[in-house]
Amino acid sequence: GAVVSQHPSWVICKSGTSVKIECRSLDFQATTMFWYRQFPKQSLMLMATSNEGSKATYEQGVEKDKFLINHASLTLSTLTVTSAHPEDSSFYICSAVPGLGVADTQYFGPGTRLTVL
């Protein structure tokens, strides 16, 4: 149980285009989903917290107009990288939390590798 999927698993796009990444909780409902970014040989850095039905909360230094997050349902959150540039190339990972109890666990998706040419 507690499976999170991401689509696509990898994507290559041209500079200036937009890319949408989907994060789905397959067997549970997630009121909260998180989006992380991971650069090569580095740890995960939280980009934003996505709550179903409300606006996402972005971490300091993350451009909300560039990284659009939509949490339209209890099983789906999307991250759209708008006007992508080569420096946006990274590994994007989402996580989802089943439930609201204290110490609930974040379950991570397999990640999406974005390469911007």
Next chain:
Amino acid sequence: AQSVTQLGSHVSVSEGALVLLRCNYSSSVPPYLFWYVQYPNQGLQLLLKYTSAATLVKGINGFEAEFKKSETSFHLTKPSAHMSDAAEYFCAVSLYGGSQGNLIFGKGTKLSVKP
């Protein structure tokens, strides 16, 4: 503010040997602590978590970790390494549990297992 320090960016052990991955945390209040494993080009998989119950936490794949408040440590161990354990391991801390607050990750430790 919370922080996590993982000692050793790369640990190499022989198959069958003890695995010890070190994690020290800094937190002003009792934290929630997690160990995650990441295989190449994959997301993170939860190994185990400490939530203020038992100080010795057993996880999946034979891993366990012990919370030591006096040493502010949460080291990950496995008695006998297997080739399939080769991966990157991340220690993480949260004040409020995984759902309500940020997970602050350490920089990770890459485990290599030699035949």
